[in-house]
Amino acid sequence: MGPTNRAFTLITRGQRFGSTPVRNLTFTILWAPPVTLLPEAELAHIGLTLMTSPPKSSFVLSHRHLLGIEGLSAADITGLLDLGEEFVTLNRQVEKKQTSLRGRTQINLFFEVSTRTQASFELAGKRLGADVMNMSASSSSMRKGETLIDTAITLNAMHPDIIVVRHHASGAVELLASKVNCSVINAGDGSHEHPTQALLDALTIRRNKGRIEGLLVAICGDITHSRVARSNIMLLNAMGARVRVVAPSTLLPPGIERMGVEVARDMREGLADADIVMMLRLQRERMNGSFIPSVSEYFHYWGLDERKLSYAKKDALVMHPGPMNRGVEIDSIVADGAQSLIREQVEMGVAIRMAVLEALSRNLPNA
Amino acid sequence: MKMLSERRPILLANARIIDPSRDLDIVGDLLIADGMIREAKRGIGAAGVPEGTEVIDCRGKVIAPGLVDMRAFIGEPGAGHRETFASASQAAAAGGVTTIICQPDTSPVIDDPATVDFVLRRARDTAIVRVHPMAAITKGLHGKEMTEIGLLKAAGAVAFTDGDKSIVNAQVMRRTLTYARDFDALIVHHTEDPDLIGDGVMNEGEFAARLGLLGIPNAAETVMLARDTRLVGLTGGRYHAASVTCAESLEVLRRAKDAGLAVTASASINHLTLNEIDIGPYRTFLKVSPPLRAEDDRRALVAALAEGLIDVVMSDHNPQDVETKRLPFAEAAAGAIGLETMLSAGLRLVHAGEVELPALLRAMSTRPAELLGITGGTLRSGAPADVIVIDIDEPWLVDPNELKSKCKNTPFDEARMTGRVVRTIVAGRTVYEAL
Numbered sequence: 001m002g003p004t005n006r007a008f009t010l011i012t013r014g015q016r017f018g019s020t021p022v023r024n025l026t027f028t029i030l031w032a033p034p035v036t037l038l039p040e041a042e043l044a045h046i047g048l049t050l051m052t053s054p055p056k057s058s059f060v061l062s063h064r065h066l067l068g069i070e071g072l073s074a075a076d077i078t079g080l081l082d083l084g085e086e087f088v089t090l091n092r093q094v095e096k097k098q099t100s101l102r103g104r105t106q107i108n109l110f111f112e113v114s115t116r117t118q119a120s121f122e123l124a125g126k127r128l129g130a131d132v133m134n135m136s137a138s139s140s141s142m143r144k145g146e147t148l149i150d151t152a153i154t155l156n157a158m159h160p161d162i163i164v165v166r167h168h169a170s171g172a173v174e175l176l177a178s179k180v181n182c183s184v185i186n187a188g189d190g191s192h193e194h195p196t197q198a199l200l201d202a203l204t205i206r207r208n209k210g211r212i213e214g215l216l217v218a219i220c221g222d223i224t225h226s227r228v229a230r231s232n233i234m235l236l237n238a239m240g241a242r243v244r245v246v247a248p249s250t251l252l253p254p255g256i257e258r259m260g261v262e263v264a265r266d267m268r269e270g271l272a273d274a275d276i277v278m279m280l281r282l283q284r285e286r287m288n289g290s291f292i293p294s295v296s297e298y299f300h301y302w303g304l305d306e307r308k309l310s311y312a313k314k315d316a317l318v319m320h321p322g323p324m325n326r327g328v329e330i331d332s333i334v335a336d337g338a339q340s341l342i343r344e345q346v347e348m349g350v351a352i353r354m355a356v357l358e359a360l361s362r363n364l365p366n367a
Numbered sequence: 368m369k370m371l372s373e374r375r376p377i378l379l380a381n382a383r384i385i386d387p388s389r390d391l392d393i394v395g396d397l398l399i400a401d402g403m404i405r406e407a408k409r410g411i412g413a414a415g416v417p418e419g420t421e422v423i424d425c426r427g428k429v430i431a432p433g434l435v436d437m438r439a440f441i442g443e444p445g446a447g448h449r450e451t452f453a454s455a456s457q458a459a460a461a462g463g464v465t466t467i468i469c470q471p472d473t474s475p476v477i478d479d480p481a482t483v484d485f486v487l488r489r490a491r492d493t494a495i496v497r498v499h500p501m502a503a504i505t506k507g508l509h510g511k512e513m514t515e516i517g518l519l520k521a522a523g524a525v526a527f528t529d530g531d532k533s534i535v536n537a538q539v540m541r542r543t544l545t546y547a548r549d550f551d552a553l554i555v556h557h558t559e560d561p562d563l564i565g566d567g568v569m570n571e572g573e574f575a576a577r578l579g580l581l582g583i584p585n586a587a588e589t590v591m592l593a594r595d596t597r598l599v600g601l602t603g604g605r606y607h608a609a610s611v612t613c614a615e616s617l618e619v620l621r622r623a624k625d626a627g628l629a630v631t632a633s634a635s636i637n638h639l640t641l642n643e644i645d646i647g648p649y650r651t652f653l654k655v656s657p658p659l660r661a662e663d664d665r666r667a668l669v670a671a672l673a674e675g676l677i678d679v680v681m682s683d684h685n686p687q688d689v690e691t692k693r694l695p696f697a698e699a700a701a702g703a704i705g706l707e708t709m710l711s712a713g714l715r716l717v718h719a720g721e722v723e724l725p726a727l728l729r730a731m732s733t734r735p736a737e738l739l740g741i742t743g744g745t746l747r748s749g750a751p752a753d754v755i756v757i758d759i760d761e762p763w764l765v766d767p768n769e770l771k772s773k774c775k776n777t778p779f780d781e782a783r784m785t786g787r788v789v790r791t792i793v794a795g796r797t798v799y800e801a802l
């Protein structure tokens with residue numbers, strides 16, 4: 001991602017540099033072309049004319065990959081949300097098929113099991129007309145000990161246009177992105193980032209509250225192990241929301257307060273005045289040793305039930321990235337209640353992934 | 368609680384009143400009514416009291432807050448043959464202890480709220496002094512998974528400890544301190560590295576060498592305490608060293624306190640008044656954990672108590688019956704009873720001029736009550752009337768047959784003492800009175 005992908009290399013021969021003759025001196029100039037000059041933009045325009053109901057938004061993401069929320073500007077995020085909004089409408093129609101990714105190959109490379117993320121990326125790609133291939137770690141050479149980089153090089157040789165990657169190690173997606181020529185979308189890397197989740201959460205919030213700026217969002221639960229929390233903290237901060245994290249100290253990574261969040265350790269204090277209560281899944285599979293004494297104590301103090309939800313604003317809305325542990329971090333009455341946006345989040349997931357695919361595809365080379 | 372006398376108002380007249388919670392040391396009278404302390408001042412006199420008040424002329428004896436013993440093992444549940452709440456509380460009352468903090472290393476372990484509830488109910492029904500349990504830090508005392516600290520505290524656990532077991536895994540200790548901080552729970556830790564203890568049974572040094580017993584170095588304790596203080600610095604938890612015994616540990620403690628960490632410490636009455644040489648001919652009643660140390664360490668400990676570096680003095684009451692004590696030294700169980708003799712043994716230090724009486728009483732009542740966040744340890748008006756009357760000069764001989772504890776494993780067997788409790792009052796009722 002970023003400028004190095006678009007670097008020009010100037011090679012000068014026989015020039016003198018100081019008093020020493022220099023041969024093959026290499027200058028690397030980091031240069032990112034203005035968006036308006038990109039040939040891809042023209043291509044995208046051609047693509048638009050082929051669509052049955054083309055998105056009105058002509059937004060182009062000024063990045064080749066989507067590796068995280070970090071690095072996105074407020075304008076990038078707003079552009080993606082606007083685009084997503086158009087796909088929400090499309091997805092509610094009978095005819096959902098688009099052609100903007102026609103001829104493109106999308107590989108969903110999942111090193112970690114996933115239901116909703118993989119399914120929604122697959123649907124998103126197919127609705128945009130791409131050929132979608134799903135690969136999971138359990139049924140491939142990765143099982144046979146192939147390294148991540150070898151897998152990347154192998155897949156790259158098959159000329160995919162977009163690879164969607166989920167991996168259990170933080171930073172793995174970025175590593176893979178540096179070894180391939182196509183666009184890479186991070187579908188979750190370890191405890192680092194899950195950008196499409198944060199974007200779909202933002203779209204859900206914006207549709208229900210009309211804005212993001214100025215809202216108080218309480219993110220509650222297992223912050224330490226959550227990539228959803230990190231992506232959301234960055235996105236919400238970029239969009240001008242107030243973010244508060246609420247968790248027992250053992251589930252708060254040291255230094256979290258320097259990520260632009262307020263920190264609370266009990267729900268009464270943490271949910272006070274909250275517009276949005278975002279619950280996180282207790283990720284016991286990532287826990288090495290005991291971070292909390294028991295599920296029952298965790299639910300007693302940090303699980304969202306009706307009593308604790310009453311500490312938040314009256315019109316507060318409840319979110320959860322799923323899959324939920326009912327009775328661990330959230331009570332069924334709340335999860336299925338009137339204030340819950342959990343099902344809408346899933347719907348937004350498909351739309352926002354279409355938006356991301358669409359925006360990145362507008363940058364793809366026409367080769 | 369069982370009543371030894373009706374709950375009439377009591378005036379304790381003509382006494383030296385020592386209240387460490389207010390740095391008060393005056394000659395005067397103390398009025399108790401409705402289970403509360405009404406007032407403590409000069410010259411209340413028999414005229415200024417309600418009708419029917421029992422007036423007791425103390426004749427210059429000392430009145431102090433009842434003692435709060437921060438570390439005592441009671442057999443219930445699971446080892447009622449060693450001690451019950453009833454027998455322990457009788458011993459406590461005779462020793463001036465009005466609040467016992469019982470330890471969780473019972474069977475079953477006190478590591479879930481239901482067991483805390485059992486202990487509180489059982490004590491309420493059978494004990495004549497107050498009893499508060501500490502709960503386990505880790506489930507089953509295995510040192511691996513932390514217990515339900517929030518729910519246990521809500522059920523009535525006043526602090527958390529794994530008894531005489533140390534938590535070897537530093538990550539478990541770190542997480543526990545971090546988690547406990549959210550509940551302002553006090554972690555009380557026995558600091559002895561089990562690997563450094565090895566097969567040791569007494570203090571390492573010349574005396575152990577002469578006896579042919581394997582030694583336990585001071586470092587076994589200091590290494591663990593140093594680790595813990597670093598973890599307290601990392602986590603911001605509230606920490607109490609359960610039993611500090613040697614000079615090196617005092618240095619670690621001093622550094623932690625100077626750095627402003629929430630670190631406090633106890634010393635047992637055994638380590639303040641006895642040393643390794645008292646073991647003599649393999650006397651198993653003097654086998655305790657941590658082991659009795661060298662005289663230099665004992666003196667350093669006493670000096671630390673006098674200056675307040677040691678916060679709490681506790682009995683480390685640990686009843687062991689003949690089956691576990693009448694064995695070769697290395698095979699005998701560690702532990703000594705102490706509820707009944709703690710104050711008298713502490714008075715040795717006062718009579719020797721090493722510790723002031725108010726400082727001793729502070730470490731045995733006011734400080735533990737403060738650290739645990741419980742009532743007691745004060746003679747302020749309105750506080751529950753847990754009060755003791757001490758004759759600090761009465762000579763007596765410790766006769767094991769007269770001790771009220773079920774087990775007789777006292778290290779002060781046949782020892783001469785100067786000074787003892789003559790009356791113990793809990794919640795306004797006299798629960799012990801010397802004949």
